[in-house]
Amino acid sequence: MQNIDTVLGYFATRIEKELGPHPTETSSVMTVITKSIGDFARYHTLKEFQELKFKYVEEDSPDEFFIPYVWSLVYRHSGLAFEQKSLHTLGTYEYSAGDEETVAAATKDLSTLNTSMAT
Secondary structure (H helix, E strand, O other), X not given: OHXXXXXXXXXXXXXXXXXXXXXXXXXXXXXXXXXXXXXXOHHHHOOOOOOOOOOOOOOXXXXXXXXXXXXXXXXXXXXXXXXXXXXXXXXXXXXOOHHHHHHHHHHHHHHHHHHHHHO
């Protein structure tokens, strides 16, 4: 986030100085950015980060979890009328109220990871 703030602050100052506080044309903003980019000493003002390395290891049978889980979500939240006895694809997965919290937490973790990788 620090690097993003640095870049935005630098160019916002240059744009406001040349075009005023409320520029109206994108072409003039791009012109100012293009002219100012040469003065931006990137290696001296941005924080360097180590290259992040992740290794994805897929489970042997991810479908054993995901197919029943997705179908259980469809069954519970779609509003469609399914006869539960006829749904063999749900397998042995038993839906519980904590699953929504688990999915929400995992989504938040992924969002945080994506944000930290971008900065």
